[in-house]
Amino acid sequence: MMSDSQQFLSDSFLWIEGGAALIALYYFKRLKEQHWRYFIYYLIIIFICEVIGKWGGQYINFSKTKYYNYIIIPFQFIFFYWLYGAKSFNNKTLFWTITALYIVSFIFSALYFKERRIIFSFNYTFGCLILMVLVVMEYYKQITSSDIINFNKNRMFYINLGVTLFYIGTLPFLTFYSLLRVYTQIWNIYFDYFLISNIVMYVLFSISFIWGKQNS
Template sequence: MFKAITTWLVTYASFVLFFPIAVAIYRRKYMKKELKVMCYYLAFVLIFQLIAIVVSAVFKTNNLPFLHFYTVVEFGIISWFYKEYLGAFLNTKLIYGIFVLFTALAILNVIFVQSIFEYNSYPRGLECLFVVFYAITAYYKIIKSLEIISIEKSPLFWINAGFLFYFAGSLFLFVLGNLILTQDIQLSMLSWAIHACLVALMYVFIGIGLWHSPRQ
């Protein structure tokens, strides 16, 4: 029973991605600049997942090299999203600098630490820390500026919550990813089932946020 539930979650939780994609298509005329970036993020995730499925299921090839590329591009798009929202509140040069530093460390990790055919746990963990920093900064901007009256109708509030829950919740799993994979199979399945739930929650929150995109 435990194996069946965890396997189902790991296999099908990612299908929740179609919820925010459907909302983005339906509300596409009302997207602000930062929300358009979020649409690019969803499109990228969908394309990557399709490629990963084809490579793994059809060609029976290790798809972990794609994850190294995915991590850098994902962080780049998320950084772009926060740059558009935070604007002058957080120095743009700092956001660019963090992305360049992250990319350099991810490349060095492949060359000297973790093979391209190995799970890139260190860059994934570092990405979590940076995104959590952006999310907390975004909430601080909301509180300090008092620019939102009905916070539950704010697209940024929901999208930011999705990123915060996912990346903060996944930090432990990403950092210890390779260790968990080599331990008890039930522990590994439970960990990835929890990760699948966090992914689904993030997609739901992004979908809710896009739904609240204001009419222009």
């Protein structure tokens, strides 16, 4: 049962996510010839998926656990693998390799782990660890770049920061969810962070379009 403040954050997140999709759509004409148009598609699709996840159960009977574990979360991870591996690092082999490893993790999850909670599974943890490696590589790339002085105009800087705060920051919470659930106070603090960091991530995604170079 969420507290009033947690419910407010949960409800606010959906609208902020939708706002990020609208802001991204505003820049579509400027970016339609670049690979960033796919990031715009991503934000729109994720918003629609979240709306379905929140209210779709009122009209269609489906398992939210399977919906998130086998559709939403894999789509998010694979997209970011593509954005980092194939585009930021310009290494398609890296993208296909880590994507294959992530898909294989579902087999291990099905054979050796029992999924009891939404987005609480081995494949999520493994997928997030892969993403963490990509995040570190991206930070290294930005730090060693000759254009580091203009980091505030680098769209990937804001995306990488958002991914760090949410996916990497909440990894322990989602990995050890059942263990933390016993300690109510700690769990609530981490759940608050989960909600807030999710909101901040999409705010940073919005900023990446507003402040990022439109020709990068």
